[in-house]
Amino acid sequence: MGALLEFQDICQKRIVTNFAKQILKESYSECIPAHKALIGEFVDEVFLLLDTSYDNSDVFSRNLEELRVRLFHNQKESFWFNHHYGRYKQLFKPQYRVQGLENLSIGPKILDFGCGKGATSVALSEKGYQVFLVDEIDYRDQSVKHLPFFKITEDNVLPFPDSFFDEVIVFGVLHHVETYRLEALLSEIARVSRRIIVEEDVYSSTTTLDSVTQKTSYDEQLLSYENLTPENQKNYLEFLDYYANIIVQGIENMNMPLAFRTIQEWQIVFEKQGLFVVDLIPKGFQKHYFHRSNHFWFELAKH
Numbered sequence: 001m002g003a004l005l006e007f008q009d010i011c012q013k014r015i016v017t018n019f020a021k022q023i024l025k026e027s028y029s030e031c032i033p034a035h036k037a038l039i040g041e042f043v044d045e046v047f048l049l050l051d052t053s054y055d056n057s058d059v060f061s062r063n064l065e066e067l068r069v070r071l072f073h074n075q076k077e078s079f080w081f082n083h084h085y086g087r088y089k090q091l092f093k094p095q096y097r098v099q100g101l102e103n104l105s106i107g108p109k110i111l112d113f114g115c116g117k118g119a120t121s122v123a124l125s126e127k128g129y130q131v132f133l134v135d136e137i138d139y140r141d142q143s144v145k146h147l148p149f150f151k152i153t154e155d156n157v158l159p160f161p162d163s164f165f166d167e168v169i170v171f172g173v174l175h176h177v178e179t180y181r182l183e184a185l186l187s188e189i190a191r192v193s194r195r196i197i198v199e200e201d202v203y204s205s206t207t208t209l210d211s212v213t214q215k216t217s218y219d220e221q222l223l224s225y226e227n228l229t230p231e232n233q234k235n236y237l238e239f240l241d242y243y244a245n246i247i248v249q250g251i252e253n254m255n256m257p258l259a260f261r262t263i264q265e266w267q268i269v270f271e272k273q274g275l276f277v278v279d280l281i282p283k284g285f286q287k288h289y290f291h292r293s294n295h296f297w298f299e300l301a302k303h
Contacts, residue, residue: 003256004061007242011054016235019228020243021047023221023285027292032084042081046071064247072248085248088290090141094123096288097171100281102127104197104299107166111158113189114173118144132165134158139251156184160192168193174200175241175260182259186273196275196300199283201241201293203233204262221285225294234260237293244291266298275300 011017025043029036049067053059074082097120108130112121115133118140125131125147133144136152150159168189177185189196205226225233237260245251261269267277283295 003242003246003258004064005057006238006258007246008054008057008060010235010239010242011050011060013232013235015228016232016239017047017050019224019232019236020239023224023292026221027285027290031088031288031290032080035080035084038080042071067247068250073250085290089117089249090119090143092288094119096286098123098127100283100297101167101169101197106197107194109164109166111160111165111168111192113168113170114176115140115144115149117141118147118149120169120171121147132160137251152185156181156188158188158192162191163194164192166194168196169199170196171199172201174198174266175237175258176256177259178257179259182269183272186269186275190273190275190302194301195278196298198266198298198300200266200296200298201237201260202263202266202296203237203260203294204230205282205294205296219284221292222294225285230262233294240291240293248291263296270298270300274303276303 021043024046025040028039028043032039046067049063050060053063072081101124106129108128109132110124110129111132111134112118112124113134115121115135116139118133121131121133122141122144131147133140133147133149134152135149138149138151140149152158170189174182174186225236228236238258241258242256246256263280270277277298278301279297279299281297281299283297285292286295
């Protein structure tokens with residue numbers, strides 16, 4: 001099943017879409033308080049277009065295009081959502097990530113694997129780090145063009161010597177990698193790095209760690225998420241990934257296998273490549289994020 005059909009199928013699951021609608025209203029209102037009065041109507045319009053067309057593929061495709069063009073890619077400079085979301089993606093989110101990385105005492109030479117538009121790389125470079133970028137699609141922002149960039153090849157080889165980087169950061173990338181490629185890419189990432197920091201969205205996590213239970217006690221959105229069944233949690237991650245990347249950002253050629261996993265499943269994947277988890281950091285539904293889910297950071301080292 002293609003990504004569009006999978007997304008259309010998930011839109012039929014009212015428990016998932018109702019949860020997503022509520023989280024988006026809360027998150028957008030917290031991130032754009034000046035437009036709080038408009039956000040409810042704005043999000044309702046998005047979900048009305050999804051809810052009224054999920055049973056007709058042609059209508060569903062047309063409504064997705066309308067969402068992209070009329071709402072999320074409105075060219076008017078005065079359109080409030082694009083203005084605030086653009087600043088968030090370029091400035092605020094990278095700053096939050098860099099702060100979290102510096103709390104882990106990162107080294108000076110860093111590979112941003114799956115760099116996307118490169119906002120995190122720019123933020124690291126401005127702090128004095130030597131940053132290299134890798135992705136299979138080059139859609140970097142103009143402000144990133146001065147940093148060294150390499151495309152991932154089909155044979156999954158990274159053009160760097162062994163242990164070339166102090167850190168390789170892999171933020172929200174691995175669930176987009178086909179299973180048949182994942183081991184080869186992780187093997188290459190491990191080869192060129194001294195330490196790896198992975199961010200992934202996970203489901204079915206509360207019974208795994210005491211730290212997750214502690215975080216749930218003050219993260220109300222995470223608590224609501226954990227009250228969903230594991231299947232609905234996974235469907236929410238899939239819904240949000242498609243919504244945020246394809247609709248909101250308009251990245252139509254993004255690889256979308258959406259292989260979300262539990263913490264235990266990720267640990268098994270990492271261990272097969274000789275990587276062990278030094279630390280597991282629950283980030284949860286991070287405040288100040290527009291699109292929130294159950295984020296975890298895996299700090300990995302080689303055996």
